[in-house]
Amino acid sequence: MINNFFRPAVVLNGHGSQAEIHHTTVTITESELDRAANELADAVGKHWHTEADSRGLLKSQVPVHWQVSRHRLTTRVAAAMAERGPRRFPPLPGVAPVTEKSLRAGGDLTDLHRVYGGLASGRLMIVGPAAAGKTSAAVVLLRAALDHRANPARAPYKSGIPVPVLVTLDGWAPGDERKDVVDWAVERLSREHKGHRYLRQLLDTGRIALFLDGFDEVGEEVRALAVAALESAPFRVVLVSRTEEASDTAGRELPAGAVALELKPVRPADAAACLLDSLDDPAPAAWQKLVRQLLEEPDSAVAGALADPLTVSLLVEVYAPDGPVEKLFGLAGPDAVRDHLLDHAVAAAYTRKPRPRGCRPYSPETAERTLRHLAARLTEEDTRELRWWRIPSWPGRRSRAWITGTAVTVVYLTVVVLALAPWIGPLWAAGAALMGWTLGTLDAGIRISRLHHEKQLTSAGWRDVLPLLAITGGLFDWITVTGLTWLVLRFAGHPQSLLQCCLLGLPYGFGGVLLRGRAADLVVRTIVAPFPLARFARDMIPELETETRVLGPRDVWRHHTRMLFPLGLLAGGAVGLYAGGLAAMSNGAGFGLALGVAIGSGHALIAGVLSNAAVATALTAVQLSVREGTPLRLMTFLDDAHRRGLLRASGPAYEFRHVRLQERLARRP
Missing domain, CATH: 3.40.50 (Rossmann fold)
Known part of the structure; x- marks a missing residue:
């Protein structure tokens, strides 16, 4: 039963509900809704x-x-x-x-x-x-x-x-x-x-x-x-x-x-009890003096600062039971006490013994230098959320794009020349490579321009990218194209073996899987699926069929490194298999293999490398490491800082533990 307060878009009864969504009526039983709520x-x-x-x-x-x-x-x-x-x-x-x-x-x-x-x-x-x-x-x-x-x-x-x-x-x-x-x-x-x-x-x-x-x-x-x-x-x-x-x-x-x-502000007695619980019995003399001041002098700088839970927890973290807590007594005002503790929070997190489980031995200097740079960048962009796929858009992206593009171009031209030179000669092979590189530049530019999009493709795993419906549809496409190819070639007077027709149909089957899944963009500008099919491909993406989960920053990173990267290489392989299969029909298997490698390598480099946000972020981390002295594996460092309590996860983005910590780090030279 539903309250009158709820909108009439969904009407529930004992059997099910009907929801009008984008002019489409979907009937859902209450048990299905309850099961979905339980999974969430x-x-x-x-x-x-x-x-x-x-x-x-x-x-x-x-x-x-x-x-x-x-x-x-x-x-x-x-x-x-x-x-x-x-x-x-x-x-x-x-x-x-x-x-x-x-x-x-x-x-x-x-x-x-x-x-x-x-x-x-x-x-x-x-x-x-x-x-x-x-x-x-x-x-x-x-x-x-x-x-x-x-x-x-x-x-x-x-x-x-x-x-x-x-x-x-x-x-x-x-x-x-x-x-x-x-x-x-x-x-x-x-x-x-x-x-x-x-x-x-x-x-x-x-x-x-x-x-x-x-x-x-x-x-x-x-x-x-x-x-x-x-x-x-x-x-x-x-x-x-x-x-x-x-x-x-x-x-x-x-x-x-x-x-x-x-x-309400933390009561002095509660703050004192929390501090004493973190100390050995009896507490060191400096800590006893601090607790007395907290209880007897409510107008003191220390008492004013410890009126919020963040400062209380920072005090416990920054100064070990035998730490020089007496340094706080000479500070003027609650803000000075808070800033003092925030300024020592990073060093304390990376010198704490024992080290939190799963954390790496970064030096306090490296950690603070890295976090200062990150805080400055976020403050400049007027945001608190650190979305790792936005890192490649920071200063230096133009030089990185040129270096990456040059390296990919050299690899591509080398592969094409080596593959085709024995068949058509070095000059013709070089000309073919340059022509392919020219045609691929536009596609690469479009894909690179989307690297820093706010809504990166995210998923809950392989079953989301390649759901069962997509695999079934791809198999149907493969069988259909294979059969039609075999019949058309036979009636045209150029019969081919069923195995060769299967190889020709395989790229269409693989393209059909990607088009029906959540990696459609990998193939919408290829021979298998031309650019006009982009919008159609997105409309074909089905509802999620995988287990519910909450995505964190590491989940999105793994999605790009463990799924999009190999899928991009496979998409290039599918294009190469298609082109090589056609060439093999008239020029032999050797030339078909060479042409397939030449064409497929270009698509693989564009789809798997140039358009992958994780690759761009990893290359940006190399730039930052050389220029700013940050860790080479930046994502590993961010995960480590999260484990140490300096960062927190907000959905797929990281945030500093507190906005004041970000502000203090951004202001420090």
Whole structure:
């Protein structure tokens, strides 16, 4: 059964649902939707367990409390309750409705789920100043919501418990009338959560709850439009934002029925207890002095700095139990203490003993030099997200393109001349190579220009790139083309053996597999599939048929290195096999093999090397290593920094642990 609040685009009953999507009616049973929601919940749970571990959220946390915000972020608390008005969302199974009295009483992070699950408006905001732990609070709430859903006692009611999904607002244009909030959410979730065919239906029926981080990082006009768009969203929404930006937006257009919970400063007693828990008993004299100052002098610089959980955790990480913590006593002001700890965070992460599992022995100097360069680049681009496939667009790409293009050209010309010279002579072979290189330059230019596209091709694995439907269709194409070729040649008076016809049809079969899968761009400008088929090829791509998973930066990297690279080489091989097979029919197998190698190598180099973002990123890393002294294997370093807690994963992109850390690193010479 569905609430009246939900849009009529999806109508559920006991048997199934009908969803109108792009003028197409799709019938889906409730069991299919429930199964899709369960698969998504499993994938999100695995991802955020790993990410929470890397952020230190599975260990003992600094106690953080919240209260209803007093910054004009909520018109009337009662408007969000069902006590005096209609209920937009029923309370989640096992959660009591939130009352105004219980809400105003406040609570800690463990109480967030009580508010989230029992709020009648389904609109919750988590706000606070910088470094207050807002994103960590959202992750804690998300994991609590997943645990609540996974509780065996809730099994009969799972369809009424939405799957929480945390994303950023990046890429949303709420003023675009052609794309509403559900359209944007479907597009965003499709990029980061692979393996789903029913994302729109799950959103329309409230089986997904969106946790939107970074509300303060978009423009003021966009925030206002986003608030208006989210009011009609048919799912629960949790917004995470700094208090100041949220107040500026709310001053113009208050979110209807939203309740803003503001994270309070860490209590001195809680911070002191957290510090003492990390020390041996008895604590060193300098630490005892710091704890006393924290408890007895609430106006001191140290007490002011330790009012947020980030600084408390940094203090524990930067100074070991026997570290020179007395250096903090001479600093003037809380900001000076925070900056001092942030300036030592990188060195502490790379000198920490024992080293986190899976981490490599980078020197602190190399790590800081690399992170400074990355922070400066992100700050210059006015972004927090480090998308590795954007790295090749940084300064120096023109020289790299020339070097790469020259190297590929030399390899191609050498292969062509060596392959064809014994058959047509060196001069004719060189002429053929130059002609092929000229024709391939346009294709290479088009592919290289797409290297830095914001929406890189991502997948959940081989079964996504080459689904069973694509393989079946490719086999059908192969058999059909083989049979037709055999019949046409026989009736034309040039009969060929069935084996030779199979070889001629094989490239069409392989091209059919790629066209029906998610690697269509590898073949849409080849002999097997000419350029006009590009749009048709994309329309043929089927829905995902693979296991659901949340994509991280390493997943996208593996997609380009382990799948797109070999597929590009195979696409070149298919073109070479086609051209070589035709040549062999009239000029013999030897010449056919030579021509196939000559033509196929060019396509393989373009599809597998020049147009591969991972190859371009690896070459850029070499440039940076020579010029900036960064590690040669940059992606390995980024993964290492993530394991050490300096970076965090936000979908397929990396981010610095905190925006202030990025700012400090970017400013340092």
